Structures are given as C-alpha cells and as structure tokens.
Amino acid sequence: xxxxxxxxxxxxxxxxxxxxxxxxxxxxxxxxxxxxxxxxxxxxxxxxxxxxxxxxxxxxxxxxxxxxxxxxxxxxxxxxxxxxxxxxxxxxxxxxxxxxxxxxxxxxxxxxxxxxxxxxxxxxxxxxxxxxxxxxxxxxxxxxxxxxxxxxxxxxxxxxxxxxxxxxxxxxxxxxxxxxxxxxxxxxxxxxxxxxxxxxxxxxxxxxxxxxxxxxxxxxxxxxxxxxxxxxxxxxxxxxxxxxxxxxxxxxxxxxxxxxxxxxxxxxxxxxxxxxxxxxxxxxxxxxxxxxxxxxxxxxxxxxxxxxxxxxxxxxxxxxxxxxxxxxxxxxxxxxxxxxxxxxxxxxxxxxxxxxxxxxxxxxxxxxxxxxxxxxxxxxxxxxxxxxxxxxxxxxxxxxxxxxxxxxxxxxxxxxxxxxxxxxxxxxxxxxxxxxxxxxxxxxxxxxxxxxxxxxxxxxxxxxxxxxxxxxxxxxxxxxxxxxxxxxxxxxxxxxxxxxxxxxxxxxxxxxxxxxxxxx
Amino acid sequence: xxxxxxxxxxxxxxxxxxxxxxxxxxxxxxxxxxxxxxxxxxxxxxxxxxxxxxxxxxxxxxxxxxxxxxxxxxxxxxxxxxxxxxxxxxxxxxxxxxxxxxxxxxxxxxxxxxxxxxxxxxxxx
Numbered sequence: 001x002x003x004x005x006x007x008x009x010x011x012x013x014x015x016x017x018x019x020x021x022x023x024x025x026x027x028x029x030x031x032x033x034x035x036x037x038x039x040x041x042x043x044x045x046x047x048x049x050x051x052x053x054x055x056x057x058x059x060x061x062x063x064x065x066x067x068x069x070x071x072x073x074x075x076x077x078x079x080x081x082x083x084x085x086x087x088x089x090x091x092x093x094x095x096x097x098x099x100x101x102x103x104x105x106x107x108x109x110x111x112x113x114x115x116x117x118x119x120x121x122x123x124x125x126x127x128x129x130x131x132x133x134x135x136x137x138x139x140x141x142x143x144x145x146x147x148x149x150x151x152x153x154x155x156x157x158x159x160x161x162x163x164x165x166x167x168x169x170x171x172x173x174x175x176x177x178x179x180x181x182x183x184x185x186x187x188x189x190x191x192x193x194x195x196x197x198x199x200x201x202x203x204x205x206x207x208x209x210x211x212x213x214x215x216x217x218x219x220x221x222x223x224x225x226x227x228x229x230x231x232x233x234x235x236x237x238x239x240x241x242x243x244x245x246x247x248x249x250x251x252x253x254x255x256x257x258x259x260x261x262x263x264x265x266x267x268x269x270x271x272x273x274x275x276x277x278x279x280x281x282x283x284x285x286x287x288x289x290x291x292x293x294x295x296x297x298x299x300x301x302x303x304x305x306x307x308x309x310x311x312x313x314x315x316x317x318x319x320x321x322x323x324x325x326x327x328x329x330x331x332x333x334x335x336x337x338x339x340x341x342x343x344x345x346x347x348x349x350x351x352x353x354x355x356x357x358x359x360x361x362x363x364x365x366x367x368x369x370x371x372x373x374x375x376x377x378x379x380x381x382x383x384x385x386x387x388x389x390x391x392x393x394x395x396x397x398x399x400x401x402x403x404x405x406x407x408x409x410x411x412x413x414x415x416x417x418x419x420x421x422x423x424x425x426x427x428x429x430x431x432x433x434x435x436x437x438x439x440x441x442x443x444x445x446x447x448x449x450x451x452x453x454x455x456x457x458x459x460x461x462x463x464x465x466x467x468x469x470x471x472x473x474x475x476x477x478x479x480x481x482x483x484x485x486x487x488x489x490x491x492x493x494x495x496x497x498x499x500x501x502x503x504x505x506x507x508x509x510x511x512x513x514x515x516x517x518x519x520x
Numbered sequence: 521x522x523x524x525x526x527x528x529x530x531x532x533x534x535x536x537x538x539x540x541x542x543x544x545x546x547x548x549x550x551x552x553x554x555x556x557x558x559x560x561x562x563x564x565x566x567x568x569x570x571x572x573x574x575x576x577x578x579x580x581x582x583x584x585x586x587x588x589x590x591x592x593x594x595x596x597x598x599x600x601x602x603x604x605x606x607x608x609x610x611x612x613x614x615x616x617x618x619x620x621x622x623x624x625x626x627x628x629x630x631x632x633x634x635x636x637x638x639x640x641x642x643x644x645x
Contacts, residue, residue, distance in 0.1 A: 300608065303607065304580075304608055307607035307628050307629065308536045308538065308539060308607060308628065309538060310628075310629050311539060311605075311607065311628035311630065312536070312538040312539050312541075312542045313542075313629075314629040314630075314632075315542040315543060315545075315546050315629070315630075315632055316542045318546065318632035319546040319548075319632070322546070322549040322550065322632075323549050326549075333545075333548070333549065336545070337545050337549070340541065340542055341542075343538070344538050344542070384580075387580060387581070387582050388580065388608075
C-alpha cells in the first residue's frame with residue numbers, strides 16, 4: 001500500500017469501511033440483476049460487461065480492496081451462475097480479464113487518490129494563502145488607518161504650532177513636498193498645488209530675499225544645516241514673521257539629495273516676546289524709580305556715609321602737610337598720614353560706587369552672588385540711617401553659604417526695602433529698636449534671608465496685604481516697595497513672606513535657590 | 521602752652537575709627553596728646569574725663585549723642601571745652617551746642633587750622 005492509500009485508509013472512519021465493502025457487494029449484485037433482466041428480455045449483453053462496470057464503480061468510489069472484492073465476486077458469480085459449463089480455459093481467461101481490469105482500476109484509483117491528495121494539499125495551501133492575504137489586507141487596513149490618524153494628528157499639530165514641513169531638492173530643483181501648514185504660513189492656496197521654488201521665493205519680503213538666498217546658497221555649498229528668520233508678504237499685503245530650518249539629506253557617497261525642514265510662523269511669538277520685553281522694561285523702570293525714591297529718603301544718611309571718609313582723608317592730608325612743613329620734617333609720620341588719607345579716599349570712592357551701582361538702571365544681570373556680601377553692603381549704606389532713628393542693626397550670617405545665581409542689584413533692592421520698612425516701623429515705638437538680619441541654608445537647596453524688627457508689626461489679619469501694590473501704612477510711601485520686592489524674589493524662583501513677631505514687630509523672609517549655583 | 525595743658529589731654533569721641541585716628545594724628549602733629557573713645561558711654565565710663573582738657577566729639581553716634589554727652593557733663597558741672605564735629609550739622613543744632621557751652625561747631629570735612637586753633641585756645645584756658 002502506498003502513502004496515498006495509507007492516507008486514505010487511516011483517515012476514513014470505520015463506518016465508511018463497511019459502506020465501501022458494501023458497495024462492492026451491492027455493485028456486483030446490481031450487475032447480476034441487470035444481467036438477469038437483459039437475459040430475460042434476450043438482450044445482447046453479457047454479465048461480464050456489467051461486472052466490469054461494477055468493478056470500475058467499486059474501485060472508483062470505494063477504493064482498491066473493495067474493488068478487488070468486487071472483481072473476485074464478479075468472477076465467482078460469472079463462473080457459477082452464468083457459465084457453469086464452460087471450459088476451464090474460458091473461465092481462466094475471464095478471470096484473467098477481471099484481474100487485469102482490477103489491476104488497471106487499482107492504478108487508476110491510485111492516480112485518482114494522488115490527484116485528490118494533491119488537490120487537497122493545494123487547496124490547503126490556497127486556503128492558507130488566502131488567510132494570509134486576508135490578514136495582510138487587515139494589517140494593511142489597520143496600518144493605513146493608523147497612518148491616516150497619525151497624519152491627521154500631525155497636520156493638527158502643525159496647524160496648532162504654525163509649523164509646516166517641506167522637502168526641497170537643491171538648485172535648480174523644485175519643492176518636493178509641502179505640508180498643508182506650509183501653504184497657510186506662506187500664504188498659498190493649496191488648490192493650486194505645490195508652488196515652484198521661484199514662486200515661493202517671491203513671497204519673501206524684498207528686504208530679506210538677498211540675505212535668505214545667501215544663507216541657503218552657503219548651506220548648500222557646504223552641505224550644512226541652515227536656519228534663518230524672514231518676513232513673508234501674504235497676497236493680502238499682511239506681513240508675517242517666519243523661521244525656517246533646513247537639514248541636508250546625503251546619499252551614501254555624500255552627495256546632497258535634498259533638504260528637509262520646517263517653516264514656523266513666529267509672528268505671534270515675536271509679538272509676545274516684544275510685549276514681555278516691554279513688560280520687563282516697565283518693571284525695571286518701576287524698580288529703578290522705587291530704588292531712587294528710597295535713595296532719596298536716604299540722602300542725608302548717604303551724604304554722611306560719604307562725608308566721613310572724605311573728612312578723614314582731608315584731615316589726614318592736612319596732617320601730612322603739617323609733618324612736612326615743620327622745622328624738622330618728619331617723613332615717617334607724614335607718610336603714615338598720607339597713607340591714611342589715601343585709604344580714606346578709597347573708602348569714599350567705594351561708597352560712592354556702591355551708591356552709583358544702586359542708582360544705575362539696567363536689565364537683569366544674573367551671576368553667582370555671595371548673599372552675605374550683598375547684605376553687608378546694604379547694611380553699610382543704611383546703618384547711619386538706622387542710627388539717625390536710634391535703631392541698631394545686628395547681623396547673623398551663616399558661614400560657608402553656597403552662592404546664588406542672582407542679580408545682586410535686585411537682591412540689594414529687596415534687602416534695602418525690607419530694612420527701610422523695618423526702620424519706618426520702628427521710628428515711633430519705644431526702645432529697644434533692633435533690626436536683626438539672618439542668612440542661613442534652608443531645605444530644598446534654598447537660602448533663607450530674614451529681616452526682623454521690633455516695630456509696629458503687620459496689619460492684623462492681613463499680613464499678606466502688605467505685598468499688595470499701593471498698600472501702605474506710611475505717610476510718605478506709595479506702597480510699591482514690598483510688591484516690587486516680591487516680584488524680584490519670585491523672578492529668582494524664590495518666595496517672600498512675612499510673619500508677626502512676639503511681643504511686637506514683624507519678620508520678613510525670602511528664599512533664593514542655590515541649585516543653579518551648586519550645579520556649576 | 522600752659523603747664524596745666526601739658527598734664528591734660530584731648531579726648532576724641534567718634535564712632536568712626538578713621539575719623540578718630542586721623543584726628544589723633546592731626547593733634548599729634550601739633551604736639552597735643554589725645555585719647556580716643558568710640559562712644560560717649562566709653563568716654564564717661566573711662567573715669568578720665570576729669571583729666572580732659574578739651575573734648576572733640578561727633579554729634580550723631582549709636583547710643584548717646586554728642587549733645588547728650590555735653591548735657592551730661594554740664595549736669596555734673598564738668599565744664600570741658602567741647603568742640604563738635606558733625607556731618608549732619610544744621611543751624612539749629614549749632615545754636616543748641618553753642619548755647620550749651622561748646623567752643624566750636626565744625627561741619628565735616630573741617631578746616632584743620634580752625635580745629636587746631638580751637639583746641640589750642642581750649643587748652644590755654
């Protein structure tokens with residue numbers, strides 16, 4: 001039995017086996033019946049013809065073994081029912097015919113089975129292929145849907161961020177790809193298709209064209225990235241500001257294939273930047289005005305601060321002259337006096353410089369600042385003002401504090417405002433009048449600086465009100481000092497707040513981050 | 521210079537050490553001995569003020585002011601010739617000081633010649 005037969009036998013159920021052998025019996029019986037009927041009517045058909053048909057049918061439908069059974073049965077029926085008296089040679093001849101026919105049918109059945117098997121295999125392959133194709137189509141549809149969604153998101157993102165993307169083959173090439181947003185930013189109608197490069201170039205403001213052309217030309221020559229600002233003149237005449245960035249794509253041999261990049265409409269961003277700059281300038285002006293107001297209040301004290309070393313320098317110089325003009329000049333004493341005069345002259349110059357730096361008007365200049373130095377500089381300038389009101393200033397400054405990244409002028413202004421507030425709060429209270437200034441490291445990489453006084457304290461139930469603009473309890477103030485101080489501290493990522501003291505007075509605290517400084 | 525002046529000294533009271541030192545240097549250049557004090561309280565507490573022939577004092581200082589020091593000395597009938605030097609001087613203050621017996625009231629920076637002559641006059645009293 002070959003593989004095909006084996007396959008057929010082993011795959012058919014037991015019931016089917018019975019049916020197959022039954023078909024052999026049935027077909028031979030049918031051949032017998034038909035031969036009898038034909039014989040009854042004296043028709044010229046022998047049993048052999050019907051038997052061959054029965055054998056063929058059995059082989060075809062029931063397989064080899066039932067076919068052989070049909071051949072054997074046919075031979076027996078013919079020998080014993082139709083030709084019982086024939087010679088042995090005649091019987092053997094018929095048996096040989098049945099046998100040859102059976103052998104032929106066996107081969108036919110085998111070929112058919114092989115064909116069936118191949119058809120089945122091919123069908124299975126096709127079914128599998130069909131399934132794969134279905135899956136591929138489903139995957140393709142899914143990817144296509146995801147791609148469409150992604151494209152939609154990208155288009156929406158481009159629209160929201162006013163950023164268009166493009167691809168352009170270098171001169172004399174054309175624009176290869178323009179996203180929808182490119183059309184909007186550049187002021188083109190998408191229905192008219194991708195514009196030629198020359199048409200795109202014509203939309204650039206005439207004053208910017210030469211510069212843009214130069215930037216692009218240089219980038220293409222060097223196969224480098226480019227980035228340039230330019231203005232776009234829309235068909236309506238509206239002028240927009242844009243930023244274009246391009247990146248070269250090179251083939252494996254290093255030749256330039258194309259540029260890909262973006263066009264960003266930065267009109268609103270630039271306007272916002274200008275507004276922010278104007279706001280910063282206004283804040284700086286206000287802070288400067290506030291500082292000058294405070295300096296005005298300090299005029300008498302500052303004059304005294306400058307006057308002291310000048311007086312000492314003048315006296316020292318006079319003393320020097322006296323030592324030199326004596327009958328017997330004393331050079332050593334004269335030199336000592338002259339050195340003292342120089343020292344005091346420098347001290348006066350230092351104080352004037354400090355006052356001048358406080359008076360200067362300028363933008364924010366951040367640098368690493370020693371907060372204790374800032375405190376001591378301000379205290380040196382204000383101490384005399386405090387003394388005028390019988391107020392003593394004590395300092396308790398932490399050692400080895402990390403530096404902070406800050407604008408020292410602005411931080412000086414904050415400390416000056418807080419000390420001046422404390423002086424104002426203590427002018428009319430009984431003794432003792434003490435201002436305590438502390439600096440220390442706090443948690444979360446911050447420094448805390450506090451200014452405490454024994455003055456009238458904060459307004460009841462509204463401690464934070466003192467930071468509102470135009471809130472003041474003074475007869476001469478305009479109520480901006482603390483507001484400006486809080487703005488300054490917050491612009492340094494710090495916090496400024498106030499708490500009442502017991503039994504009287506107030507403490508103002510502010511924090512400054514040291515994280516930036518320590519990272520360097 | 522009288523013998524009395526030679527045994528006594530000039531007291532300089534000022535909270536600014538540069539002013540104290542330069543004043544002492546000036547007086548030394550003209551042959552006057554002096555002692556320096558950084559506050560009115562330190563001067564009063566030194567126990568030397570009865571030996572002081574002349575007092576040069578700042579007006580505005582932490583704690584007791586120069587005018588309060590003068591009043592305190594007057595109250596104790598300790599009539600030391602006093603020269604005020606100040607960077608904050610106004611006419612009212614000047615009048616108040618001179619009325620209380622000050623021999624001179626000099627705004628900073630002052631003319632060293634006037635100061636020296638005032639001290640000399642005080643020591644020659």
